[in-house]
Amino acid sequence: MCNLYNVTTSREAVLQFTRAFRDKAGWNQPSLDVYPGYQAPVVRVGEDGQREIASLTWGMPSPPAFVKNYDPGVTNIRNVSSPHWRRWLGPTSRCVVPFTSFAEPDPARKVEGGRVPNAWFAGNEERPLMFFAGFWTPWKGVRKVRDGEREYELFGFLTTTPNEIVSPIHQKAMPAILTTPEEIDLWLTAPWEEAKHLQRPLPGNMLVIVDPPAKPQDQKEPSLL
Numbered sequence: 637m638c639n640l641y642n643v644t645t646s647r648e649a650v651l652q653f654t655r656a657f658r659d660k661a662g663w664n665q666p667s668l669d670v671y672p673g674y675q676a677p678v679v680r681v682g683e684d685g686q687r688e689i690a691s692l693t694w695g696m697p698s699p700p701a702f703v704k705n706y707d708p709g710v711t712n713i714r715n716v717s718s719p720h721w722r723r724w725l726g727p728t729s730r731c732v733v734p735f736t737s738f739a740e741p742d743p744a745r746k747v748e749g750g751r752v753p754n755a756w757f758a759g760n761e762e763r764p765l766m767f768f769a770g771f772w773t774p775w776k777g778v779r780k781v782r783d784g785e786r787e788y789e790l791f792g793f794l795t796t797t798p799n800e801i802v803s804p805i806h807q808k809a810m811p812a813i814l815t816t817p818e819e820i821d822l823w824l825t826a827p828w829e830e831a832k833h834l835q836r837p838l839p840g841n842m843l844v845i846v847d848p849p850a851k852p853q854d855q856k857e858p859s860l861l
Contacts, residue, residue, distance in 0.1 A: 638811050639711055641738035642849040643668045645765045650734050653765055654679045654687060654820050661691035667850060670694060672711050678791050680731040680772055681824055696792035697775050706778040712795045714809055724771045725828045732820055733768040733793050737849055740806040755805045758846045768793035769812040769823050769834050799837040813838045
């Protein structure tokens with residue numbers, strides 16, 4: 637399960653790649669590590685039909701059976717046949733999530749008594765701009781107990797069978813990744829029957845293992861309690 641990714645790119649590059657019309661997020665960080673519960677830039681179609689960059693919180697609403705006094709959210713979505721997720725399959729609830737590398741825990745590298753280190757993946761050593769196929773929704777509820785009930789705009793992204801680069805480290809899933817403007821167009825505009833084939837693993841020759849990105853300054857993992 638991907639619960640950490642990095643965005644090292646420019647707002648202008650995202651606008652150009654996705655043909656977005658405006659940036660409502662005010663995002664311009666040179667490097668951003670994104671954890672569950674963080675706000676991060678996504679590209680969606682706005683109410684006026686124009687594409688826009690917006691800042692949303694990572695973690696879609698959980699199925700009711702898994703919610704108690706707060707809902708930390710679901711970051712990765714695989715079973716799109718579930719009634720819980722079917723409501724968001726249409727193009728108005730889809731978004732694309734920019735990234736330049738993503739992490740998966742690598743148990744084989746764990747040191748006794750320490751945390752499981754991450755393996756990082758990118759399109760190549762230069763870490764080109766790529767996108768997760770995502771979903772988004774407005775939501776009202778409790779994300780953190782100390783904050784109480786609030787209104788949010790949430791996002792998560794689609795996962796699929798891992799390819800030969802990811803599977804030795806994470807055997808269950810990898811993100812569904814979009815790499816061309818044509819795939820972005822299809823994901824943001826097409827009916828589900830036309831877009832659903834994008835839930836597929838990226839070919840192995842389009843992904844490599846890379847060093848961890850330089851640590852962004854003044855970032856900490858969020859506390860959900």
